[in-house]
Amino acid sequence: MTTHFQWMRRALHLASKGRGFTSPNPMVGAVLVKNHHIIGEGYHEKFGGPHAEVMALRQAGVKAKDATMYVTLEPCSHQGKTPPCAPQVIKAGVSRVYISMTDPNPLVNQNGIRMLENAGVKVYTGLLEKEARDLNRGFISLMEKKRPWLTLKMAQTADGYIADLSGKSQWITSPPAREFVMSQRALHDGIMVGLGTVLKDNPGLLPAKRDAYIPWRIILAGTLMMPDSLKILTDDYTQRTMILTCENPEPERLKFLTDRGLKILTIPADSTGKVSIPKVLEVLGEQGITSVYCEGGGQIAGTLIREGLCDEIQLFVAPKVLGQGLPVFGGFAKNLDQAVRLKWEDIQRIGPDLLVRGRLDSCLQD
């Protein structure tokens, strides 16, 4: 017999199909079950489109009466781009609803559940909640912290250098590790790097598969003056390049870049005259970007860590010892007591390299 867990897992799987297209909305999946059979299912396919519950109800039609719904997020109670879902679930006669996680959106926040319960629908929450929260960590971050979820990727030697003394960093890690990074890109709404990294490596910043969703390529740049031949300015995905600059753009340059399809946003500078990182994340959130994969450089990484703006760190450690080179982060802690604390979550081998994942938990800090 199929268990509640298995039906919800199916709903989570459906939800994940919307990745990249629903932001800033969450990914949601729903499965309608009656007599141990799926009578309808669906997921939120893209921002502005119908919600998962409605997709499933449409498919089930009149069979939805007395059915059980498995939905990864609390059905909404408010009018958004589409009518609220909870009344439609009630109207269809669904008798039981299993929900993974409540909606952190202050407009919903258990109102959907109350609405269902008041109509006599039995509601059970928390089924595979961890998985659901992990899937929508970007959406949750945006709701709770008003900024995207931030994953920081660093590739370093065993002794903590990201480049040799000449600044050369291609390649510290192995081809399998670099392929893994490309697959990680597809799990985020945007890939962020500093202009220095772009000028040094001329990266494409693209995911491995390019047949569907292409994440935003977000460049933090003190200036818009950069070689016109850069990949991010010339390839097929220029309309997915966003430059955040603190320079007042020179109109002709601005026109040149926007004509190429780029989005240019002006951000205030911080006290050192560089693009203000907290402001960047705020603006990215306003742009509907729920998750960012930051690939450096060191100064941006250091700021993210120091300012507590980083949620997960992915540390690729190559089996190499340099003895000297460019350090991973720009300096911040004066002593050990000021060190930023992580929690190692996962370790795996990728080719000859190691990938260590850590979470930065604000409750770990002093």
Added chain:
Amino acid sequence: MTTHFQWMRRALHLASKGRGFTSPNPMVGAVLVKNHHIIGEGYHEKFGGPHAEVMALRQAGVKAKDATMYVTLEPCSHQGKTPPCAPQVIKAGVSRVYISMTDPNPLVNQNGIRMLENAGVKVYTGLLEKEARDLNRGFISLMEKKRPWLTLKMAQTADGYIADLSGKSQWITSPPAREFVMSQRALHDGIMVGLGTVLKDNPGLLPAKRDAYIPWRIILAGTLMMPDSLKILTDDYTQRTMILTCENPEPERLKFLTDRGLKILTIPADSTGKVSIPKVLEVLGEQGITSVYCEGGGQIAGTLIREGLCDEIQLFVAPKVLGQGLPVFGGFAKNLDQAVRLKWEDIQRIGPDLLVRGRLDSCLQD
């Protein structure tokens, strides 16, 4: 039915009981089996004492005739502190001998096997050879490289610092990691640190269990002038403290230290006026020390890596980010191509920290 592997595993287990007491001899274990029963077994208990084969033969007595011997190292063919073993195995009438590894000692080097075979004993080699070589990696290193096996332990933050800018390093890693280090000490003949580390941390450099073997505490010191109150000069194990200095010892100071039980050796200085590390390892080998656990500091670690004198690296990585601090190693590689290459062997979690083990394989280098 007990398999050949299981009998050899028993022999390896017996061999390991001699750890710390046999150096510079290898650890060896032997099991004599007849009709699926052990009729004799033994191990090399201490340097100068009887060999494992002889122990097993003595226990078996006349029953040894037509028995099978499992022995972790090729029986010796030469007169050492004790008479050669191979003739005694033959004389006892043992019909088959399983051997894990051949003896790298040039005085033996398959002569023992030839002696057995010429007498009509059936000889099988290579059973659990990897395990046997690992057990006696110190002995093998001394035979093949004329220096002890060197394990380098480093404790660092996620971004590769061994101390904060003030030099404070207590404690980067957690109590479980530090306990693990103490257990590792017991697996080596000696624990090596620089005087700087001793002056900074005043460590005891002792293993967790002190009821049996206490490894040598080896201090590399430019000078013998150090506080008389240091643990290594005052605790119950001063006769297990060895100071290697490049200073011509002042006679009164020398007498003071040797009166306390310490061993003082004078080593040539290198071009920078410090104790020459290659010479140190040569001298330690002459002292019968087959394996060394080096716990820093950074300059010694850097020299060991740069000079290819390190066999295994144990990298403890704490879930902390400092952003700045003292780097792990003294600098050496000018660029990425000159990086020293490792091979990650093993990863494990120890408390909140990670332990990453890497091997430095000379064949990995350019």
